Amino acid sequence: MDGARVEVFAPDGIGEIPAGTDLAVVAAPFVVEGDVVVVTSKVVSKAEGRVVAGDREQAIVDETVRVVARRGPTSIVETRLGVVMAAAGVDASNVAPGFLVLLPVDPDASARRIREGIAAATGHNVAVIVSDTAGRAWRHGQTDLALGVAGLHPLESFDGAVDSYGNPLAVTAPAVADELAGIAEVVTGKLGGRPLTVVRGLAGRVLPPTEHGPGARVLVREAGTDMFGLGTREAVTAAVAGHDQHLFGAPATVEDLLRALNACGLSARSRPDGVEVAASADARLSLLAFAHGWQVHAEQSGDSATTLVRLS
Amino acid sequence: MDGARVEVFAPDGIGEIPAGTDLAVVAAPFVVEGDVVVVTSKVVSKAEGRVVAGDREQAIVDETVRVVARRGPTSIVETRLGVVMAAAGVDASNVAPGFLVLLPVDPDASARRIREGIAAATGHNVAVIVSDTAGRAWRHGQTDLALGVAGLHPLESFDGAVDSYGNPLAVTAPAVADELAGIAEVVTGKLGGRPLTVVRGLAGRVLPPTEHGPGARVLVREAGTDMFGLGTREAVTAAVAGHDQHLFGAPATVEDLLRALNACGLSARSRPDGVEVAASADARLSLLAFAHGWQVHAEQSGDSATTLVRLS
Secondary structure (H helix, E strand, C coil): CCEEEEEEEEECCCCCCCCCCCHHHHHHHHCCCCCEEEEEHHHHHHHCCCEEECCHHHHHHHHEEEEEEEECCEEEEEECCCCEEEHHHCECCCCCCCEEECCCCCHHHHHHHHHHHHHHHHCCCCEEEEEEEEECCCECCEEEEEEEEECCCCCCCCCCCECCCCCECCCCCECHHHHHHHHHHHHHCCCCCCCEEEEECCHHHCCCCCCCCCCHHHHECCHHHCCCCCCHHHHHHHHHHCCCHHHHCCCCCHHHHHHHHHHCCCCEEEECCEEEECCCCCHHHHHHHHHCCEEECHHHCCCCCEEEEECC | CCEEEEEEEEECCCCCCCCCCCHHHHHHHHCCCCCEEEEEHHHHHHHCCCEEECCHHHHHHHHEEEEEEEECCEEEEEECCCCEEEHHHCECCCCCCCEEECCCCCHHHHHHHHHHHHHHHHCCCCEEEEEEEEECCCECCEEEEEEEEECCCCCCCCCCCECCCCCECCCCCECHHHHHHHHHHHHHCCCCCCCEEEEECCHHHCCCCCCCCCCHHHHECCHHHCCCCCCHHHHHHHHHHCCCHHHHCCCCCHHHHHHHHHHCCCCEEEECCEEEECCCCCHHHHHHHHHCCEEECHHHCCCCCEEEEECC
16 A cells, blocks of 8 residues: 555663663664664663752752743743743653652754664664753643654754645645654653664654754753743733843834723824823732733823833 | 654545545544554544535634633634634545535544544454644644543543652643654654545554543643633733633632832732732732732722722
8 A cells, every 4th residue: 555654663671761871782783774763862861870869849940941830839831941840841750759850951853863873883874863851831731742852853844835726835844853752752752671672664854874863952942932822921020121132032013012002992093103092000000011011101291191102 | 672652654545525424434444452443633624514504704703702802803702612823623635625614513523432442343442543633832843732532541640649659740741642643643643635544553542442531622721720811912902901810710819919119110018908008009000910810899999099909
């Protein structure tokens, strides 16, 4: 039968991975030319000695660049890698009690090392993904995603492509590395002691041996370009505090600003020198402007009208 | 070699799917007992006659329950299904110019119908996933996810499970249906005309023929329990407008409220009757309280101190 076909398998019997283990040697017996090898970040961390004794809460603080949202015991943070996940990827499961597994320091570099090691050991050109587990906005449950990638474009670009009717495609960049990490999670399971998965049948997507591609970093959206760079409460707190304006992104269009003002019952119109609001400048108007990358123009504002101008 | 293994294939030659097509009949020649069949929502919509001529902007408005975030031409919305995605899933690709594909009315029901149809046509017990493509917070690119599911638990629960060291597992619910939709996307590609993918090797996860499971609806997080139920700007706008308080979730803990107040430079302390802030009640304090599910207690507040109490 014609079509596209891949095979995904996770070998048993790999067992515990002590610090100093060469994961390329572990993977080598299972791969052939053109495979994609998915290794859990847990195992990469163990092999790289990123297991520490210590206090989980303190480790989370140490690994956190920025708190994105927090409710009670749950904190969603930006890690040093730029990846947003719960508890900064600090994990106390599948490790001896009292110990913690931290994320690999540079998972793209880890993926490159494993890829090069497999090539050296076997002569086979493969791609390597270092995977981890994360929750999502809007949806229950967790999926595995790519924390490190070598030898594969993490985002497959269809920008400019058209369908068979000549329409431009709405989806321009499937995150294939995340999708491959996901199927590895399904096949390995969380309890099976299978730290390694091989995806066979995607040789056409594996880059030449000398090209590692841009790495999983291209999957990370910078906070300032993200509409969800803060939780709902944290966005209001940041606006009230007057902090972190860059997290709200580039200045809003006039249309978007007018829409927000109208939602607050404020009558407003666009003028050549800015947006004029039929209200005196007050705290609420300042907050709205702040969150939209605009500000009150003090000289052109009075008791009955306020002019907002874009933050430069 | 021992281990876990699945095979994923997407047959060629299925061709265009006219309205009225029985997708179970289309899938039947490719499946065996225990398969998981992934069908794109695009094809389900076409088979179910959800292709309409019309204006894309108007169709998006019609399919939208709630705007989650909007910047310029991009709007992220909650669809009638509760799923958060760009443009309400209204798609103008892979359809004749001037026409639009709307999401299936009830993708869980579509999945059940296809599953039952396959059983009737072949005698094989399979699971069916109706997939669609969506962007994510924090990460570039899109992944496919499960819009409808029958015959499989969309969330595999490890709640209460322990690892080989006896530690509780941090990840309690892998969203396997989303991960399976993802690998189907990788195998089919966006341009290949392969609307159908079969995942073979997960028979242990396929439910008995009489059980369809809870459907993809269990993957949808209700907005009020989501820390990201509004974009950053929309959260500020909602607070200023005094709208949509439920989207900020259940009242914050005292600790979380104190943290937010402190971030705004406000000195506050917990008291038996609420949280006392060393400041007069002003618009900013009201907004902070609103976003955290608290409010100003007017009778116990004065010029130098304000008492906040939980919204009941």
